Amino acid sequence: MTRIALLAGDGIGPEVTEQARRVLTVVRPDLEFVEALVGGAAYRVSGHPLPPETLDIARNSAAILFGAVGDFSLDTLPRELRPEQAILGLRRELDLFANLRPAIVWPALADASSLKPEIVAGLDILIIRELTGDIYFGQPKGIAINAAGLREGHDTMRYDEAQIARVAHVAFQAAEKRSKRVTSVDKANVLETMQLWRDVVIEVSRDYPGIALDHMYVDNAAMQLVKNPKAFDVILTGNMFGDILSDQASMLTGSIGMLPSASLNADSLGLYEPIHGSAPDIAGQDAANPLATILSAAMLLRHSLADEAGAVRIESAVEAALASGARTRDLGGKMGCTAMGDAVLAAL
Protein backbone atom coordinates (compact mmCIF):
# COMPACT_ATOMS: atom_id res chain seq x y z
CA MET A 1 0.00 0.00 0.00
CA THR A 2 1.15 3.55 -0.72
CA ARG A 3 0.67 5.79 2.27
CA ILE A 4 -1.04 9.17 1.88
CA ALA A 5 -1.29 11.57 4.82
CA LEU A 6 -4.80 13.01 4.96
CA LEU A 7 -4.84 16.32 6.83
CA ALA A 8 -8.39 17.62 6.51
CA GLY A 9 -8.11 20.59 8.88
CA ASP A 10 -10.87 23.10 9.58
CA GLY A 11 -14.09 24.47 8.12
CA ILE A 12 -14.80 22.98 4.70
CA GLY A 13 -11.47 21.10 4.77
CA PRO A 14 -13.02 17.77 5.90
CA GLU A 15 -15.89 18.12 3.38
CA VAL A 16 -13.71 18.72 0.31
CA THR A 17 -10.96 16.25 1.22
CA GLU A 18 -13.60 13.53 1.73
CA GLN A 19 -14.70 13.92 -1.91
CA ALA A 20 -11.07 13.81 -3.11
CA ARG A 21 -10.44 10.71 -1.01
CA ARG A 22 -13.48 8.97 -2.57
CA VAL A 23 -12.18 9.76 -6.06
CA LEU A 24 -8.61 8.65 -5.29
CA THR A 25 -9.86 5.41 -3.77
CA VAL A 26 -11.54 4.48 -7.06
CA VAL A 27 -8.59 5.44 -9.26
CA ARG A 28 -5.91 4.02 -6.96
CA PRO A 29 -7.26 1.28 -4.66
CA ASP A 30 -3.67 0.70 -3.49
CA LEU A 31 -3.59 3.97 -1.52
CA GLU A 32 -3.75 3.87 2.27
CA PHE A 33 -4.95 7.09 3.92
CA VAL A 34 -3.55 7.98 7.34
CA GLU A 35 -5.55 10.79 8.92
CA ALA A 36 -4.06 13.34 11.31
CA LEU A 37 -5.34 16.44 13.06
CA VAL A 38 -4.11 19.83 11.85
CA GLY A 39 -4.98 23.51 12.35
CA GLY A 40 -7.72 24.59 14.75
CA ALA A 41 -8.96 21.00 14.97
CA ALA A 42 -5.54 19.93 16.30
CA TYR A 43 -5.21 22.95 18.61
CA ARG A 44 -8.52 22.15 20.28
CA VAL A 45 -7.40 18.58 21.03
CA SER A 46 -3.66 18.97 21.70
CA GLY A 47 -3.01 22.67 22.22
CA HIS A 48 -0.90 22.89 19.05
CA PRO A 49 -1.97 23.50 15.42
CA LEU A 50 0.77 21.21 14.05
CA PRO A 51 1.36 18.44 16.60
CA PRO A 52 4.64 16.49 16.23
CA GLU A 53 2.73 13.28 15.39
CA THR A 54 0.99 15.04 12.49
CA LEU A 55 4.34 16.27 11.16
CA ASP A 56 5.75 12.74 11.50
CA ILE A 57 2.86 11.24 9.54
CA ALA A 58 3.33 13.90 6.83
CA ARG A 59 7.08 13.25 6.64
CA ASN A 60 6.65 9.48 6.42
CA SER A 61 4.06 9.43 3.65
CA ALA A 62 4.39 9.37 -0.13
CA ALA A 63 2.31 12.56 -0.32
CA ILE A 64 0.02 14.78 1.73
CA LEU A 65 -3.57 15.59 0.85
CA PHE A 66 -4.47 18.77 2.72
CA GLY A 67 -7.82 20.52 3.15
CA ALA A 68 -7.54 23.95 4.77
CA VAL A 69 -6.85 25.49 8.15
CA GLY A 70 -8.32 28.58 9.75
CA ASP A 71 -10.89 29.32 12.40
CA PHE A 72 -11.87 32.94 13.01
CA SER A 73 -12.73 32.15 16.65
CA LEU A 74 -9.03 31.34 17.28
CA ASP A 75 -7.70 34.58 15.77
CA THR A 76 -7.03 36.08 19.22
CA LEU A 77 -4.54 33.32 20.13
CA PRO A 78 -0.83 34.15 20.12
CA ARG A 79 0.29 33.84 16.49
CA GLU A 80 2.30 30.64 17.00
CA LEU A 81 -0.83 28.82 18.15
CA ARG A 82 -3.14 29.95 15.36
CA PRO A 83 -4.39 27.38 12.83
CA GLU A 84 -2.60 29.00 9.87
CA GLN A 85 0.75 28.21 11.51
CA ALA A 86 0.10 24.56 10.65
CA ILE A 87 0.28 25.06 6.90
CA LEU A 88 3.15 27.54 7.24
CA GLY A 89 4.96 25.02 9.47
CA LEU A 90 4.46 22.15 7.02
CA ARG A 91 5.80 24.30 4.16
CA ARG A 92 8.83 25.29 6.23
CA GLU A 93 9.59 21.91 7.84
CA LEU A 94 9.20 19.94 4.60
CA ASP A 95 10.89 22.67 2.52
CA LEU A 96 7.96 22.79 0.09
CA PHE A 97 9.36 25.73 -1.85
CA ALA A 98 7.68 25.34 -5.26
CA ASN A 99 3.95 25.96 -5.34
CA LEU A 100 2.27 25.14 -8.66
CA ARG A 101 -1.15 26.75 -9.10
CA PRO A 102 -2.65 26.03 -12.51
CA ALA A 103 -5.57 28.25 -13.57
CA ILE A 104 -7.50 26.47 -16.29
CA VAL A 105 -10.83 27.48 -17.78
CA TRP A 106 -12.64 24.18 -18.29
CA PRO A 107 -14.63 24.22 -21.55
CA ALA A 108 -18.03 24.08 -19.83
CA LEU A 109 -17.15 26.95 -17.50
CA ALA A 110 -16.15 29.76 -19.88
CA ASP A 111 -19.47 31.45 -19.14
CA ALA A 112 -19.02 31.04 -15.35
CA SER A 113 -15.96 33.33 -15.34
CA SER A 114 -16.04 36.83 -13.89
CA LEU A 115 -14.80 37.96 -17.32
CA LYS A 116 -16.38 37.72 -20.77
CA PRO A 117 -16.15 34.17 -22.22
CA GLU A 118 -14.08 35.36 -25.21
CA ILE A 119 -11.40 36.75 -22.87
CA VAL A 120 -11.03 33.51 -20.88
CA ALA A 121 -12.08 30.63 -23.16
CA GLY A 122 -9.21 28.15 -23.40
CA LEU A 123 -7.18 29.86 -20.67
CA ASP A 124 -4.44 27.63 -19.24
CA ILE A 125 -1.85 29.43 -17.15
CA LEU A 126 0.48 28.14 -14.47
CA ILE A 127 1.37 30.33 -11.51
CA ILE A 128 4.58 29.20 -9.80
CA ARG A 129 4.73 30.77 -6.38
CA GLU A 130 7.79 30.56 -4.13
CA LEU A 131 6.46 29.20 -0.84
CA THR A 132 9.09 29.20 1.89
CA GLY A 133 10.50 32.73 1.91
CA ASP A 134 9.46 36.35 1.42
CA ILE A 135 7.62 38.52 3.91
CA TYR A 136 5.71 35.50 5.28
CA PHE A 137 8.85 33.96 6.77
CA GLY A 138 11.50 36.74 6.88
CA GLN A 139 12.79 37.72 10.30
CA PRO A 140 12.47 39.94 12.26
CA LYS A 141 8.73 40.38 12.56
CA GLY A 142 6.53 41.49 15.38
CA ILE A 143 4.61 44.29 17.03
CA ALA A 144 6.59 46.54 19.39
CA ILE A 145 6.47 49.99 20.94
CA ASN A 146 8.55 52.42 18.88
CA ALA A 147 10.57 55.46 19.99
CA ALA A 148 7.48 57.65 19.79
CA GLY A 149 5.66 55.32 22.18
CA LEU A 150 3.41 54.02 19.40
CA ARG A 151 2.69 50.37 18.60
CA GLU A 152 4.53 49.50 15.40
CA GLY A 153 4.19 46.33 13.35
CA HIS A 154 6.99 45.01 11.18
CA ASP A 155 7.55 42.08 8.83
CA THR A 156 10.65 41.54 6.73
CA MET A 157 10.66 40.79 3.00
CA ARG A 158 13.70 38.58 2.56
CA TYR A 159 15.05 36.20 -0.10
CA ASP A 160 18.52 34.85 -0.65
CA GLU A 161 19.74 34.07 -4.14
CA ALA A 162 19.56 30.29 -3.67
CA GLN A 163 15.88 30.47 -2.75
CA ILE A 164 15.14 32.53 -5.86
CA ALA A 165 17.26 30.39 -8.18
CA ARG A 166 15.70 27.05 -7.22
CA VAL A 167 12.14 28.18 -7.83
CA ALA A 168 13.19 29.93 -11.05
CA HIS A 169 14.58 26.60 -12.31
CA VAL A 170 11.20 25.00 -11.60
CA ALA A 171 9.47 27.70 -13.64
CA PHE A 172 11.82 27.46 -16.63
CA GLN A 173 11.57 23.67 -16.63
CA ALA A 174 7.78 23.88 -16.53
CA ALA A 175 7.84 26.36 -19.43
CA GLU A 176 9.93 23.93 -21.49
CA LYS A 177 6.95 21.57 -21.47
CA ARG A 178 4.46 24.36 -22.22
CA SER A 179 4.55 27.39 -24.52
CA LYS A 180 8.14 28.31 -23.64
CA ARG A 181 7.38 31.65 -21.98
CA VAL A 182 7.95 32.82 -18.41
CA THR A 183 6.71 36.09 -16.96
CA SER A 184 8.48 36.93 -13.72
CA VAL A 185 6.33 39.17 -11.53
CA ASP A 186 8.09 41.39 -9.02
CA LYS A 187 8.23 44.91 -7.60
CA ALA A 188 11.83 45.68 -8.50
CA ASN A 189 11.02 49.36 -9.03
CA VAL A 190 10.56 49.80 -5.28
CA LEU A 191 11.89 46.82 -3.32
CA GLU A 192 15.53 45.69 -2.98
CA THR A 193 14.46 42.09 -2.38
CA MET A 194 12.63 42.20 -5.67
CA GLN A 195 15.63 43.70 -7.50
CA LEU A 196 17.59 40.66 -6.34
CA TRP A 197 14.66 38.49 -7.50
CA ARG A 198 14.85 40.00 -10.98
CA ASP A 199 18.67 39.77 -11.18
CA VAL A 200 18.71 36.09 -10.17
CA VAL A 201 15.84 35.16 -12.51
CA ILE A 202 17.80 36.73 -15.39
CA GLU A 203 20.93 34.77 -14.37
CA VAL A 204 19.01 31.48 -14.21
CA SER A 205 17.35 32.20 -17.57
CA ARG A 206 20.77 31.87 -19.26
CA ASP A 207 20.51 28.11 -18.67
CA TYR A 208 17.29 28.10 -20.73
CA PRO A 209 18.03 29.83 -24.05
CA GLY A 210 14.84 28.40 -25.60
CA ILE A 211 12.57 30.15 -23.11
CA ALA A 212 11.38 33.74 -23.57
CA LEU A 213 11.54 35.63 -20.27
CA ASP A 214 9.80 38.88 -19.53
CA HIS A 215 9.33 40.85 -16.34
CA MET A 216 6.28 42.64 -15.05
CA TYR A 217 5.60 44.69 -11.94
CA VAL A 218 2.96 43.12 -9.75
CA ASP A 219 0.49 45.99 -9.98
CA ASN A 220 0.54 45.83 -13.78
CA ALA A 221 0.33 42.01 -13.62
CA ALA A 222 -2.84 42.25 -11.53
CA MET A 223 -4.32 44.50 -14.20
CA GLN A 224 -3.14 42.42 -17.19
CA LEU A 225 -4.53 39.27 -15.57
CA VAL A 226 -8.05 40.58 -15.97
CA LYS A 227 -7.42 42.52 -19.20
CA ASN A 228 -5.74 39.86 -21.30
CA PRO A 229 -5.01 36.75 -19.21
CA LYS A 230 -4.18 34.60 -22.24
CA ALA A 231 -1.03 36.71 -22.78
CA PHE A 232 0.47 34.77 -19.83
CA ASP A 233 1.71 31.21 -19.78
CA VAL A 234 4.00 30.54 -16.77
CA ILE A 235 3.94 33.25 -14.11
CA LEU A 236 6.87 33.06 -11.68
CA THR A 237 6.52 35.07 -8.52
CA GLY A 238 7.24 35.32 -4.80
CA ASN A 239 5.24 34.09 -1.86
CA MET A 240 2.99 37.08 -1.17
CA PHE A 241 2.37 38.22 -4.75
CA GLY A 242 1.65 34.60 -5.75
CA ASP A 243 -0.85 34.23 -2.92
CA ILE A 244 -2.80 37.28 -4.06
CA LEU A 245 -2.54 36.78 -7.84
CA SER A 246 -3.69 33.16 -7.61
CA ASP A 247 -6.90 34.03 -5.75
CA GLN A 248 -7.48 36.65 -8.45
CA ALA A 249 -6.75 34.15 -11.23
CA SER A 250 -9.24 31.71 -9.73
CA MET A 251 -12.08 34.03 -10.64
CA LEU A 252 -11.10 33.79 -14.31
CA THR A 253 -11.88 30.07 -14.03
CA GLY A 254 -15.29 30.57 -12.44
CA SER A 255 -14.60 30.18 -8.73
CA ILE A 256 -11.93 29.93 -6.09
CA GLY A 257 -13.32 26.43 -5.64
CA MET A 258 -11.72 25.43 -8.96
CA LEU A 259 -8.00 26.06 -8.30
CA PRO A 260 -5.82 23.18 -7.11
CA SER A 261 -2.20 23.31 -6.05
CA ALA A 262 0.92 21.25 -5.55
CA SER A 263 3.62 22.30 -3.08
CA LEU A 264 6.83 20.46 -3.88
CA ASN A 265 10.25 20.08 -2.33
CA ALA A 266 13.49 18.95 -3.98
CA ASP A 267 12.55 15.28 -3.47
CA SER A 268 9.26 13.84 -4.63
CA LEU A 269 7.39 14.73 -1.43
CA GLY A 270 4.50 17.02 -2.10
CA LEU A 271 1.54 18.57 -0.32
CA TYR A 272 -1.63 18.95 -2.36
CA GLU A 273 -4.35 21.40 -1.39
CA PRO A 274 -6.97 23.67 -2.89
CA ILE A 275 -5.82 27.30 -2.96
CA HIS A 276 -8.84 28.39 -0.94
CA GLY A 277 -9.12 28.52 2.82
CA SER A 278 -11.47 26.95 5.35
CA ALA A 279 -14.46 29.10 4.23
CA PRO A 280 -16.10 29.33 7.67
CA ASP A 281 -19.08 31.10 6.09
CA ILE A 282 -20.20 27.92 4.30
CA ALA A 283 -18.66 25.21 6.50
CA GLY A 284 -20.87 22.34 7.63
CA GLN A 285 -23.54 23.08 5.01
CA ASP A 286 -22.45 20.66 2.27
CA ALA A 287 -22.13 23.78 0.10
CA ALA A 288 -18.43 23.81 -0.83
CA ASN A 289 -17.11 23.09 -4.29
CA PRO A 290 -14.78 20.07 -3.93
CA LEU A 291 -13.30 20.29 -7.44
CA ALA A 292 -10.17 22.24 -6.41
CA THR A 293 -9.35 19.45 -3.97
CA ILE A 294 -10.23 16.68 -6.44
CA LEU A 295 -7.97 18.37 -9.00
CA SER A 296 -5.27 18.61 -6.31
CA ALA A 297 -5.59 14.83 -5.93
CA ALA A 298 -4.88 14.53 -9.66
CA MET A 299 -1.75 16.65 -9.16
CA LEU A 300 -0.76 14.32 -6.30
CA LEU A 301 -0.83 11.35 -8.66
CA ARG A 302 1.12 13.25 -11.33
CA HIS A 303 3.85 14.81 -9.19
CA SER A 304 4.37 12.45 -6.24
CA LEU A 305 3.33 9.04 -7.61
CA ALA A 306 4.40 9.48 -11.27
CA ASP A 307 0.90 8.32 -12.26
CA GLU A 308 0.11 10.55 -15.25
CA ALA A 309 -2.65 8.21 -16.45
CA GLY A 310 -4.41 8.37 -13.08
CA ALA A 311 -4.11 12.17 -13.03
CA VAL A 312 -5.58 12.51 -16.51
CA ARG A 313 -8.37 10.10 -15.58
CA ILE A 314 -9.42 12.36 -12.68
CA GLU A 315 -9.11 15.55 -14.74
CA SER A 316 -11.18 14.02 -17.56
CA ALA A 317 -13.85 12.99 -15.06
CA VAL A 318 -14.01 16.55 -13.70
CA GLU A 319 -14.29 17.89 -17.25
CA ALA A 320 -17.06 15.38 -18.04
CA ALA A 321 -18.98 16.15 -14.84
CA LEU A 322 -18.89 19.87 -15.68
CA ALA A 323 -19.89 19.17 -19.29
CA SER A 324 -22.90 17.22 -18.02
CA GLY A 325 -24.04 20.35 -16.16
CA ALA A 326 -22.82 19.57 -12.63
CA ARG A 327 -22.53 22.90 -10.76
CA THR A 328 -22.09 23.76 -7.10
CA ARG A 329 -23.50 27.06 -5.83
CA ASP A 330 -20.29 29.04 -6.39
CA LEU A 331 -20.61 28.07 -10.08
CA GLY A 332 -24.23 29.17 -10.25
CA GLY A 333 -25.74 25.74 -9.61
CA LYS A 334 -27.56 24.05 -6.77
CA MET A 335 -25.43 20.98 -6.11
CA GLY A 336 -23.89 20.24 -2.74
CA CYS A 337 -20.32 19.16 -2.11
CA THR A 338 -21.18 15.46 -1.89
CA ALA A 339 -23.36 15.56 -5.01
CA MET A 340 -20.46 17.10 -6.96
CA GLY A 341 -18.24 14.29 -5.67
CA ASP A 342 -20.91 11.83 -6.84
CA ALA A 343 -20.93 13.48 -10.30
CA VAL A 344 -17.16 13.06 -10.65
CA LEU A 345 -17.36 9.45 -9.47
CA ALA A 346 -20.15 8.79 -11.98
CA ALA A 347 -17.97 10.25 -14.75
CA LEU A 348 -15.08 8.00 -13.69
Ligand SMILES: NC(=O)C1=CN([C@@H]2O[C@H](COP(=O)(O)OP(=O)(O)OC[C@H]3O[C@@H](n4cnc5c(N)ncnc54)[C@H](O)[C@@H]3O)[C@@H](O)[C@H]2O)C=CC1
Ligand atom coordinates in the same frame (compact mmCIF):
# COMPACT_ATOMS: atom_id res chain seq x y z
N1 LIG B 1 -4.11 26.99 2.89
C1 LIG B 1 -4.97 27.30 3.84
O1 LIG B 1 -5.24 26.48 4.72
C2 LIG B 1 -5.63 28.62 3.83
C3 LIG B 1 -6.31 29.04 4.94
N2 LIG B 1 -6.97 30.24 4.95
C4 LIG B 1 -7.74 30.54 6.17
O2 LIG B 1 -9.12 30.24 5.91
C5 LIG B 1 -9.97 31.07 6.70
C6 LIG B 1 -10.99 31.77 5.82
O3 LIG B 1 -10.32 32.69 4.98
P1 LIG B 1 -11.00 33.57 3.87
O4 LIG B 1 -10.18 34.78 3.71
O5 LIG B 1 -12.44 33.71 4.15
O6 LIG B 1 -10.76 32.74 2.50
P2 LIG B 1 -11.49 31.45 1.95
O7 LIG B 1 -10.76 31.03 0.73
O8 LIG B 1 -11.67 30.43 3.00
O9 LIG B 1 -12.96 31.96 1.52
C7 LIG B 1 -13.14 33.11 0.71
C8 LIG B 1 -14.54 33.06 0.08
O10 LIG B 1 -14.56 32.03 -0.90
C9 LIG B 1 -15.53 31.07 -0.61
N3 LIG B 1 -14.98 29.73 -0.89
C10 LIG B 1 -13.74 29.29 -0.55
N4 LIG B 1 -13.59 28.03 -0.93
C11 LIG B 1 -14.74 27.65 -1.53
C12 LIG B 1 -15.19 26.43 -2.12
N5 LIG B 1 -14.42 25.33 -2.20
N6 LIG B 1 -16.45 26.40 -2.62
C13 LIG B 1 -17.23 27.48 -2.58
N7 LIG B 1 -16.86 28.66 -2.04
C14 LIG B 1 -15.62 28.73 -1.51
C15 LIG B 1 -15.85 31.22 0.88
O11 LIG B 1 -17.15 30.78 1.18
C16 LIG B 1 -15.63 32.71 1.09
O12 LIG B 1 -16.80 33.43 0.76
C17 LIG B 1 -9.03 32.04 7.42
O13 LIG B 1 -8.83 31.58 8.72
C18 LIG B 1 -7.74 31.99 6.60
O14 LIG B 1 -6.60 32.33 7.33
C19 LIG B 1 -7.03 31.04 3.85
C20 LIG B 1 -6.36 30.66 2.70
C21 LIG B 1 -5.60 29.44 2.61
Ligand SMILES: CC(C)CC(=O)C(=O)O
Ligand atom coordinates in the same frame (compact mmCIF):
# COMPACT_ATOMS: atom_id res chain seq x y z
C1 LIG C 1 -3.30 30.87 5.33
C2 LIG C 1 -2.13 31.29 4.47
C3 LIG C 1 -0.90 30.94 5.23
C4 LIG C 1 -2.08 30.57 3.18
C5 LIG C 1 -2.73 31.11 1.96
O1 LIG C 1 -3.51 32.03 1.89
C6 LIG C 1 -2.37 30.39 0.77
O2 LIG C 1 -1.44 29.60 0.77
O3 LIG C 1 -2.99 30.62 -0.29
Ligand SMILES: [Mg+2]
Ligand atom coordinates in the same frame (compact mmCIF):
# COMPACT_ATOMS: atom_id res chain seq x y z
MG1 LIG D 1 -4.11 32.35 -0.24
